[in-house]
Each structure stands twice: as structure tokens, then as C-alpha cells.
Amino acid sequence: MLCQDCKKKDAKVHLTQIVNNEKVTLNLxxxxxxxxxxxxxxxxxVFPLTQLLASMSGLLTEKKSGKEEKKCPVCGNGFSDFSxxxxxxxxxxxxxxxxxIPELLQKIHGTxxxxxxxxxxxxGDLLKHWQEEKKLQDDLRKAIEKxxxxxxxxxxxxxxxxxxxx
Amino acid sequence: xxxEMVKKPASWLSGDGTNSGIVISSRIRQARNISNxxxxxxxxxxxxxxxxxxxxxALAKNPSLRKGNLLISAxxxxxxxxxxxxxxxxxxxxxxxKAYQGVFINKDETLSIxxxxxxxxxxxxxxGGLKLQECYxxxxxxxxxxxxxxxxxYDSEFGFLTSCPTNVGTGxxxxxxxxxxxxVLTREIEGIINQMTKSSIAVRGFYGEGSDVLxxxxxxxNQNTLGKSEIEILDTISQVVEQVVVAEKKARxxxxxxxxxxxxxxxxxxxxxLKHARMLSSNEVMNLLSALRLGIGCGTISQxxxxxxxxxxxxxxxxxxxxxxxxxxxxxxxxxxRAELVxxxxxxxxxxxxxx
Numbered sequence: 001m002l003c004q005d006c007k008k009k010d011a012k013v014h015l016t017q018i019v020n021n022e023k024v025t026l027n028l029x030x031x032x033x034x035x036x037x038x039x040x041x042x043x044x045x046v047f048p049l050t051q052l053l054a055s056m057s058g059l060l061t062e063k064k065s066g067k068e069e070k071k072c073p074v075c076g077n078g079f080s081d082f083s084x085x086x087x088x089x090x091x092x093x094x095x096x097x098x099x100x101i102p103e104l105l106q107k108i109h110g111t112x113x114x115x116x117x118x119x120x121x122x123x124g125d126l127l128k129h130w131q132e133e134k135k136l137q138d139d140l141r142k143a144i145e146k147x148x149x150x151x152x153x154x155x156x157x158x159x160x161x162x163x164x165x166x
Numbered sequence: 167x168x169x170e171m172v173k174k175p176a177s178w179l180s181g182d183g184t185n186s187g188i189v190i191s192s193r194i195r196q197a198r199n200i201s202n203x204x205x206x207x208x209x210x211x212x213x214x215x216x217x218x219x220x221x222x223x224a225l226a227k228n229p230s231l232r233k234g235n236l237l238i239s240a241x242x243x244x245x246x247x248x249x250x251x252x253x254x255x256x257x258x259x260x261x262x263x264k265a266y267q268g269v270f271i272n273k274d275e276t277l278s279i280x281x282x283x284x285x286x287x288x289x290x291x292x293x294g295g296l297k298l299q300e301c302y303x304x305x306x307x308x309x310x311x312x313x314x315x316x317x318x319x320y321d322s323e324f325g326f327l328t329s330c331p332t333n334v335g336t337g338x339x340x341x342x343x344x345x346x347x348x349x350v351l352t353r354e355i356e357g358i359i360n361q362m363t364k365s366s367i368a369v370r371g372f373y374g375e376g377s378d379v380l381x382x383x384x385x386x387x388n389q390n391t392l393g394k395s396e397i398e399i400l401d402t403i404s405q406v407v408e409q410v411v412v413a414e415k416k417a418r419x420x421x422x423x424x425x426x427x428x429x430x431x432x433x434x435x436x437x438x439x440l441k442h443a444r445m446l447s448s449n450e451v452m453n454l455l456s457a458l459r460l461g462i463g464c465g466t467i468s469q470x471x472x473x474x475x476x477x478x479x480x481x482x483x484x485x486x487x488x489x490x491x492x493x494x495x496x497x498x499x500x501x502x503x504r505a506e507l508v509x510x511x512x513x514x515x516x517x518x519x520x521x522x
Contacts, residue, residue, distance in 0.1 A: 075204045087284070087329045089208035091201060091319035094327050101331075105324065108332055110366070111393030114325025116336035117306075120313035130317055137201065159202050163216075 003029035072096040073144060073152035095144045133162060167235050168246055172481075172489040176253060176275040178294035179476040187463040187472060188411050190343040190383070193254070193292045194301040196309050197285040197328045197337035199319040205329035206282045214266035214282050221281050224315040225270065231311065234272035239264060245494075248485035254292055256280055277304055284329045285337075287312065294476070296407060298340055298400050305338075306396070325392060335392030340403045344410065347382040347460045348417030351429075355379075358413060366390050367406055381452035386410070418464055433461035437470070440508050445501040451482045451508065470512065478511050 001011045009029035069078040075089030079097050082088055094101060102112040122130050136159050143152040178191050199205055200220060203213050218238075225231050239261045242250075250256045255278045256269050270279040280288040289308050291301035319327040325335035333339070349355040359369045366389040371379040386407060388399050421429050436457035440446075446454075455475050461467035462475070481490055482504050488495055491503055 074202075075208050077208060085207065087207045088205065088327075088331065090204040091199060091321075091327045094321055094324060101324065104331055105334060105392060109335065109390040109392035111390075113323060113393060114321075114335045115393055115398075116325060116338070116395045118322075119318050119320045119326075120310050122314045126315065133201065133317060163202055 001027055003027065003032050005029070005032040070096065070147075073149045074140075074156050092140065092144060095141050098145070129162075133159065136162065167237075168249065168489060171253070171275075172249075172486065175477050175480065176292075178254075178276070178292050179473065179480060187459070188345055188414055189296040189407060190345055190476070191254070191292060191294050192297045192301050193290060193339075193341045193343075194298065194305040195339045195341075196289045196305050197326070197333045198287040198289065198309060198313070198316075199327060199329070200286045201317040201319050203286065205285060207284060207329055209282075211265055217286050218266045218268055218281055220316060221268070221270075221279075221287065221312075224312050227315055228311050231270070231272075231308065234270055234277070236268055236270045237261075239267040245485050245488060249489055252480065252483040252485050255290075257283060257288075276301075277308060279308070285333070287316075296342065296404070296411075298342070298404055302340070302396065302400055333391050335390075336394070336396050336399065338391055338396055338399060339387055340399055341385055341387035342403065342407050344384050344386060344407065344414075345382055345456065345459055346384055346410070346414050347456055348414045348421055349410075350379055350382050351421055352417045354413065354417055355384075358410060362386070362406060362410075363389075365402075365406070367403070380449060382456045383452075418460070422464060429460075429464075430466055433457050433464075433466050437461070437467060437512075441512050442509070443505045446482075446505040446508060447501055448482055448484065448504065451478065451504060455479055474511055478508055481507060481511070 003009050003011045004027050006029060009031065011027035012030045013028045013033035014025070069080060071078045072089055072093045073096070074092035077089035077093060079100060082093070082097070088094065088097075105112040121127065136155055140152055140155040140159065143149075143155055200217055203209060203217055206214060206217075209217070222236070225236065237246075237250075242261050247256070247261045250261070250269065251258050253275065255271055255275065257280065260280055260283050261267055261269070264282070266282055268281040270281070271277070276291055276293055278290045278292070280290070289305050289312075291303075291305040291308075293301050321327055326337040328334050328337055346355060349358060355371075359371075362369050368385075368387050368389045370385040370387075371383070386403065388403055391399075394402070436454040440451070440454050440458070455478060458467065458470055459472070459475050462470060462472055480486060484500055487500055487503055487507065490507065495503060
């Protein structure tokens with residue numbers, strides 16, 4: 001069997017993991033496994049998400065409606081970038097692609113609702129700065145939700161100016 | 167800093183702690199991102215530099231975090247990098263030539279924070295034995311301290327936001343490194359892994375040549391980071407690990423009842439080879455140490471301590487070996503030097519506090 005990464009050498013490292021009842025297998029040669037850190041017994045490696053994503057039919061097929069793809073106004077990534085990389089570009093991607101996200105999280109985690117800790121709030125001078133940032137962020141979220149990308153871009157720039165003062 | 171580290175074994179190696187004969191180490195990792203900056207894979211150099219400098223500011227403002235070192239990618243050589251990976255302080259793909267990455271490591275190496283890895287911050291706490299609660303406390307306290315200064319990406323519905331949606335929510339991965347020779351030898355391991363994966367627990371074995379699990383070591387961790395609180399995740403993992411420990415102990419009893427001579431032979435042979443071999447590959451060392459660890463757990467062998475075994479396990483890795491002997495070596499030379507190191511450590515020379 002050939003290594004599925006380099007497709008040149010014999011696969012010597014075989015990994016199997018069950019992700020939400022679906023078996024995902026990796027067959028790699030020693031060099032490629034080393035590169036990914038699979039030979040290190042201490043390292044937890046998150047299983048390549050792209051494999052998992054590939055197994056989710058439908059969800060990631062780009063909707064060919066003829067319209068131009070929606071891009072995140074903050075980082076510029078589209079959902080197709082996510083499908084390719086398995087990574088979102090920034091926190092605002094979670095707002096921009098909100099319609100697809102619950103389904104995605106449901107497939108990965110079996111739920112889409114957070115139950116753990118919430119963030120800390122600062123005190124003193126930091127709090128004022130924080131509240132300013134939060135207000136702009138809320139506005140940004142609203143603009144993205146309304147798909148008012150021109151406004152979103154303006155707010156994004158205001159946030160940039162604000163955080164550069166930090 | 168590195169010279170000091172190689173001489174002084176990390177505190178998680180001590181071999182004490184609950185069930186440390188079976189559970190080798192516990193680890194908590196929390197992922198956090200700073201609001202209004204693209205996640206590292208999508209960020210440009212200026213943005214990454216800013217994230218790193220924000221972290222430095224937060225560090226300076228935080229007295230509890232001052233005791234430690236911050237290493238920046240540009241200052242770390244390839245050998246240093248591998249050394250940190252072998253010491254479980256950074257992930258394998260970290261610090262590979264990307265600018266503005268860094269890692270903060272506290273004095274006793276129980277805490278490390280990677281900056282600009284896949285997420286802006288990866289806060290990790292590591293301890294020997296089954297100590298998930300303690301690790302969580304340290305990681306969580308650090309996260310809270312940093313969170314009072316840095317604003318983290320958070321969504322009231324989805325929780326803490328991460329570059330990869332597999333980490334969203336708590337951003338927390340709790341994991342245990344566990345030694346299961348009994349379950350491997352009795353072939354019960356597969357059933358147990360299947361059972362665990364059904365309840366959303368990820369189990370990883372480490373395979374060497376063929377189908378043998380390298381060193382009989384497994385990593386047990388939570389698959390999902392969303393939908394459960396941090397405490398619920400910890401409880402689930404702890405419960406599962408305790409069940410596995412019980413099963414492992416039972417398997418060892420069965421083995422000793424049914425095949426005492428064979429098992430003891432395997433343990434003593436391993437000891438003999440480790441004590442006298444002139445060349446040892448790292449896989450071979452891992453497998454032989456597994457037999458010794460089993461021997462200690464079953465009371466067959468008392469000439470070696472868990473502390474010594476853990477120390478050899480870490481020091482016999484390629485980068486540690488080169489740091490320890492303070493010279494560059496090719497694979498062949500490493501095998502010879504590795505055997506030398508193992509003999510040295512097993513003969514009690516250069517060993518640290520063996521309290522076992």
C-alpha cells in the first residue's frame with residue numbers, strides 16, 4: 001500500500017479513528033508520519049479535518065446559484081476556503097457563514113450549543129477600551145447579518161484603528 | 167535555558183501520582199483567539215506580530231506568569247524545536263520557520279503557551295499521573311488571567327471561536343497518556359477502544375512496524391469540545407480512564423495467572439537487553455521500557471523505578487540524546503549513544519531523585 005500523502009513510498013504507519021461513528025483511516029510512510037508528528041507517542045494530533053469534511057456529503061458542496069460567493073468582510077475568506085483548508089479565517093467567519101455553521105458543528109460535535117465557561121471581563125481602564133471594542137463588534141455583527149458589507153468594512157476599519165491604539 | 171532543561175527532568179516524569187504506573191501523564195489544552203485579529207493560518211505577518219506583542223504585554227501585566235521563558239521562533243534552532251516537541255511542550259508542526267510564533271514555558275514545565283499556532287493562544291498544562299483536575303486548574307486560571315487583559319473571540323451560542331471548528335466551544339482538549347500492555351497482550355484492547363469511541367472519546371495507539379502498538383502507549387482524549395462544560399468533559403475522561411485502569415489491572419492478573427513464566431521472561435529479557443545492548447533504536451527502547459514498566463507494576467522487578475523509566479523514555483529521543491551528549495549525531499551514532507545512555511541510567515549513574 002502506498003502512502004496516501006506523498007504517494008511514493010510504502011505506507012508503514014496505519015492510524016484508525018472513529019469520528020462520529022465513521023471510521024477514518026490514514027496510511028502513511030514513515031517520513032510523512034514523522035512530518036505530521038504521528039510517530040511521537042506523546043503528541044495529540046487532531047485528526048485531519050479535511051478527511052472528516054470530505055465525508056460530510058452535501059454540506060460542503062458549493063452552492064452553484066450563479067451568484068458570487070459570499071466573503072467574510074473581515075478576513076476575506078469564503079466558505080469554499082474553509083472547505084479547502086478546514087480552517088476558518090477569523091472570528092467573524094462564524095457570523096458571515098452563520099447559516100451553515102450549526103449544521104457543521106452538529107456533524108462534528110453532535111450539538112451546536114456551548115455549555116462551558118464564558119469569557120472574563122476586565123476592570124479599570126481596560127474595561128472602557130473593551131466596551132468600545134465590544135460595541136463596534138456588535139455593530140459589525142449586525143452589519144454582516146444584514147449583509148451590509150460596505151458598512152461592515154467601515155466598522156472593520158474602525159476596529160482596526162481602535163486596536164492599533166492598544 | 168535548554169542546558170538547564172536537559173539536566174533537570176520535567177516534573178511530570180517523577181513517576182508519582184495516582185495510578186502513575188498505568189497513567190503516564192495528564193494534559194489539558196485550551197485554545198483561545200484574540201478578538202478582531204484573523205486566526206494565525208489566515209493572518210499576515212503584521213497581524214501575527216501584533217498578536218505576539220499583545221501577548222507579551224499581557225504577560226508583563228501578569229505577575230503570576232512572569233516566572234518562565236518566552237521563546238520566539240527566530241531564536242529557536244531545529245534541534246531546540248525537536249527537543250521541545252519531545253518534551254511535549256509544543257506541537258510537532260510548531261516553530262517551523264514561521265515568523266512571530268512563540269512559546270511561553272513556566273519554570274517547572276507544567277505550563278506552556280503557544281502563540282500563533284493554529285489559534286492565537288494554545289494554553290497547555292501537563293502533569294504526571296492522573297491529574298486532570300490539577301492541570302485544568304492551572305490552565306483555566308492562566309486563561310482567566312490572560313482573558314482579563316486580552317479580549318477573546320467568543321460567541322454566546324458557539325462559545326470560544328477557533329480556527330478549526332473541531333475545537334470550538336470550550337476549546338478544551340483533555341488527554342491522558344496511558345500504558346496498556348495487559349489489554350494489548352490479552353487482545354481486549356480493540357473492544358475497549360471500540361466502546362470508548364462510541365461514547366465520543368478519541369483513542370490513539372502509536373504504531374511502529376506492522377500492527378504492534380509502539381510501547382503499548384495510548385492517548386485518550388475528548389473528541390468533542392462543544393455541548394459539554396469543561397467540568398463535564400473532565401469527569402467523562404476521568405471516569406473512562408478509571409474504568410480502563412481497572413480493566414488493565416484485571417488483564418494483568420489474568421496474564422500472571424495464565425502465563426506467569428512467559429510474562430516474567432519477557433520482562434527480564436527486556437531488562438537484560440536494555441542493560442547490555444550496544445545499539446538501540448528508539449522504537450526498540452520504547453517497547454523494552456514497556457515491558458519494564460509492566461514488570462514494576464506487577465512487582466516482578468524492583469531494580470528499576472518508574473522515574474528512571476520515564477527519564478529514559480524522554481532522554482532517549484533523538485534531540486534529547488544530542489543535547490544530553492552535547493553533539494550532533496546521525497541515526498547510527500544515536501543508536502550507539504542511546505544504548506550507552508540507557509546503560510548509564512539503569513546502572514544508576516546520573517539518575518535524579520529515585521524515590522520509588
